[in-house]
Amino acid sequence: MNSFIDIKRRKFLQYAGIGTATMALAPNWLWAEASPKNNAYLFSNPDVEIGMTAQVTEIPILSGPPTEVWKFSAKLLNGPEGTVEEIPGSYLGPILRLRKGQKVRIHFHNNVPGPCVVHQHGLHVPEKSDGHPHYAIDSGQTYSYDFQVLNRAGTYWYHSHTHRVTGHRVYFGLAGLLLVSDEEERALNLPGGDYEIPLVIQDRQFGNRNELHYVHGMHDRMTGFLGDQILVNGFPDFELPVATRAYRLRILNGSNSRIYKLAWSDGTPMTVIASDGGLLEKPERYPYVTLAPAERVELWVDFSGRKVGSEIKLQSLPFSGATPRMGGGMGRGHGRGRHGHGSSALPNGAGFSIMKVRIVRKEEVNQKLPERLSTIRSHQIQEAENPDHPRTIRLSMRPHSPRLNGRSFRMTAVADEEVFKLNSLQLMEFVNRDRRARGMMMAHPMHIHGQPFQIVKREVLPGFQQDYATLSEGFISSGWRDTVLVMPGEKVTLLKPFEDYEGLFLYHCHNTEHEDLDMMRNFQVRA
Ligand code: C2O
Ligand code: CU
Numbered sequence: 001m002n003s004f005i006d007i008k009r010r011k012f013l014q015y016a017g018i019g020t021a022t023m024a025l026a027p028n029w030l031w032a033e034a035s036p037k038n039n040a041y042l043f044s045n046p047d048v049e050i051g052m053t054a055q056v057t058e059i060p061i062l063s064g065p066p067t068e069v070w071k072f073s074a075k076l077l078n079g080p081e082g083t084v085e086e087i088p089g090s091y092l093g094p095i096l097r098l099r100k101g102q103k104v105r106i107h108f109h110n111n112v113p114g115p116c117v118v119h120q121h122g123l124h125v126p127e128k129s130d131g132h133p134h135y136a137i138d139s140g141q142t143y144s145y146d147f148q149v150l151n152r153a154g155t156y157w158y159h160s161h162t163h164r165v166t167g168h169r170v171y172f173g174l175a176g177l178l179l180v181s182d183e184e185e186r187a188l189n190l191p192g193g194d195y196e197i198p199l200v201i202q203d204r205q206f207g208n209r210n211e212l213h214y215v216h217g218m219h220d221r222m223t224g225f226l227g228d229q230i231l232v233n234g235f236p237d238f239e240l241p242v243a244t245r246a247y248r249l250r251i252l253n254g255s256n257s258r259i260y261k262l263a264w265s266d267g268t269p270m271t272v273i274a275s276d277g278g279l280l281e282k283p284e285r286y287p288y289v290t291l292a293p294a295e296r297v298e299l300w301v302d303f304s305g306r307k308v309g310s311e312i313k314l315q316s317l318p319f320s321g322a323t324p325r326m327g328g329g330m331g332r333g334h335g336r337g338r339h340g341h342g343s344s345a346l347p348n349g350a351g352f353s354i355m356k357v358r359i360v361r362k363e364e365v366n367q368k369l370p371e372r373l374s375t376i377r378s379h380q381i382q383e384a385e386n387p388d389h390p391r392t393i394r395l396s397m398r399p400h401s402p403r404l405n406g407r408s409f410r411m412t413a414v415a416d417e418e419v420f421k422l423n424s425l426q427l428m429e430f431v432n433r434d435r436r437a438r439g440m441m442m443a444h445p446m447h448i449h450g451q452p453f454q455i456v457k458r459e460v461l462p463g464f465q466q467d468y469a470t471l472s473e474g475f476i477s478s479g480w481r482d483t484v485l486v487m488p489g490e491k492v493t494l495l496k497p498f499e500d501y502e503g504l505f506l507y508h509c510h511n512t513e514h515e516d517l518d519m520m521r522n523f524q525v526r527a
Contacts (some may be wrong), residue, residue: 037135039144040128046105046146048079048098052118054160054174055111059091062236065210067091070112070172072158077107090234092254093158093176095198098149100182106145110137116169117143119161120178121294122276122482124150124451127503133163134411134504150500151452152374152480153185154278155198155250155296163411167225167256167512171204171214173234175254185279188370191248195367197240200254201291201354203227203346215513218400223442224257224293224511228346230354238355243363246302248273253291257511258348259443259485261474262297263288265313265353271369274298277452277480279374288317290474292445292485294510297476303359304366311358318351319470376479379454379495384427390493391417395432395486395509397440401517402509408518412504415521420498422527428453429493430486433461441488444514449505450525452480453496464489483510498525 052074058066072093076084079102085095098104110116115138119131125147128135137143156178160169177198190196204227205213215225232238253260262270269285276296289297306312346352381387396403407415420426430446455477471487486492508520 037137037141037143040126040146041105041144042126042146042148043103043105045103046078047102048083048104049077050079050084050096050104050106051075051077051109052093052106053109053111054116054118056113059089059234061091061231061234062206062210067206067210067212068172069212070169070174072118072174072176074106074176087233091173092200092234093174095177095179096158097179097181100149100151100153100180102149104145104147104149107142108137108145109142110139112169112174113139114165115139115162116174117161118145118158119449120145120147120156120158121447122151122154122156122296122452123147123178123180124500126501127505130449130503130505131158131161132504132506133161136162149180151180152278153180153182154274154276155179155252155298157252157254157294157296164516164518167516168214170254170512171225171256172212175200177250177252179250180278184374188279188373189367190273190370191246191367195245196248196250198233199249199251199355200233201251201260202231202234202254203256203258204229204231221513221517222397222400222402222440224348224513226258226346226348227255230352232355240355240357241360242303242357243361244304244306244308244359245363245366246300246304246369249299249301250274250296251291251299252296253293255293257293257513259293259445259471260291260354261288261317261319261471262291262354263315263317264301265315268301268312271300272297272476273300273369273373275476275479276482280476280479281374281376282372283369284476284478286474286476288474289476290471290485292443292483292510293512294445294447294483295481295485300369302366302369303357304363306359308359308362311356313356314354316350316352316354319349379425379497381427381456381495383425384495385421385424386427390427390429393428393430393446393507395430395444395446395519396434397437397442402442402444402514402519404507404519404521407521409508409520409522413522414504414524418521418523420523420525422502422525423499425495425497427456427493428496429491430484431461431491432486432488433464433491442511443485443487444519445483445485445510446492446507447483447510448496448507449482450501451497451499452482453494454479455481455484456493456495459491459493461489461491502526
């Protein structure tokens with residue numbers, strides 16, 4: 001006979017998209033983690049207080065019946081105006097706007113089945129407010145996250161980070177943007193209001209009752225899930241009406257595993273003003289921008305000189321040339337352009353339109369792109385605590401198990417090499433080479449929690465061709481980042497500071513299906 005816990009577990013696993021075959025294998029500690037937690041209170045008087053819930057609801061996305069989604073809702077309880085903006089009609093959580101220096105408290109109430117936790121992606125916050133799955137709360141419980149905004153102005157986001165179901169939760173909607181501003185950014189007077197457009201790009205797959213379809217088996221998990229329909233801010237066939245003037249587009253790749261090669265349809269270069277960790281020193285131009293899951297990019301685009309009534313598309317270019325396996329074709333040759341595993345008619349690497357921009361209005365006043373945006377102190381290898389001994393993280397794939405240095409995630413486990421000294425700068429490298437499983441190598445968008453890092457260099461490893469050239473011209477390596485796409489046969493060297501907070505934090509692949517297959521580890525910051 002089923003005990004209560006078994007029923008609860010089955011229900012949870014069903015929501016998690018995990019079939020009955022694996023149910024018996026679900027470890028008990030998965031449940032042990034969802035016990036009541038002490039709030040992460042830091043201050044008695046926060047500057048901003050937000051009430052947030054996660055709940056299952058229905059939203060019309062396509063024509064016909066509404067779609068069941070999981071959604072964050074939030075309300076400003078206290079603090080300056082305009083901090084919480086709902087996107088009407090979207091399954092995405094509201095856009096939270098914060099300022100650098102603010103003391104923030106988020107009261108999170110979990111109203112979805114099973115445990116849930118909220119991670120502020122890209123923000124540098126204390127362990128208890130970082131959304132580590134260890135701090136997940138069970139359905140019906142409330143937990144308060146306290147943190148001070150230490151980050152520079154930038155486009156950040158928040159999403160569920162519940163153990164083994166991050167992909168499922170984010171896919172069904174548990175994500176939203178978190179925009180930080182600061183003095184430096186405000187002084188630039190960049191296009192704001194109606195001229196500042198947040199864009200969250202995601203791919204989804206719908207069944208014939210408009211229900212969302214998620215992973216269909218281990219193959220989808222190993223490649224990462226790919227939808228066949230592109231949504232922007234939660235809407236299909238997204239159109240953006242604009243005036244003949246300059247705009248600031250703040251783009252998040254909120255997809256589970258899809259990599260985009262963003263470009264304007266008429267060949268206009270992409271003018272990049274910011275990446276994950278905020279403004280670049282000066283605008284940079286790219287033929288296209290490669291944007292992996294969880295990465296952000298901010299574009300400046302000037303529509304002045306265009307005719308009212310004309311249109312331009314933001315598209316994803318096909319990955320041409322000897323593109324390595326990007327997912328959607330893993331283990332089946334290159335797999336591009338065919339229905340690799342029956343779940344996606346739109347493989348990673350296909351070309352398609354993301355949204356249409358329609359010029360609808362003439363406007364005489366315009367703004368000029370600043371020549372300088374910010375000052376970034378670029379760190380040197382010699383400043384690192386370990387200039388001659390980088391911490392190496394090897395990315396590898398075993399059947400059913402992508403790994404980091406040969407290890408899988410354990411809730412609180414930390415290896416010796418995963419301990420970092422508080423207030424140090426560390427030289428680190430991601431190495432994507434797998435001698436034992438070369439045929440299974442994939443591109444991995446690697447994310448490190450805590451402070452952002454600087455990319456020192458990207459190198460093709462000996463014995464590999466530069467076969468990723470088709471994507472690499474679109475890599476943004478300047479500025480501060482928290483996620484970096486590491487291509488098969490590539491080594492990426494970076495410098496990362498570990499300041500302010502001791503504690504247990506995560507690093508992982510942000511292909512969320514890989515993350516849920518435990519391609520994730522803890523690191524410990526210790527004085
Ligand atoms: Cu956006 Cu640990 O994740
Ligand atoms: Cu991965």
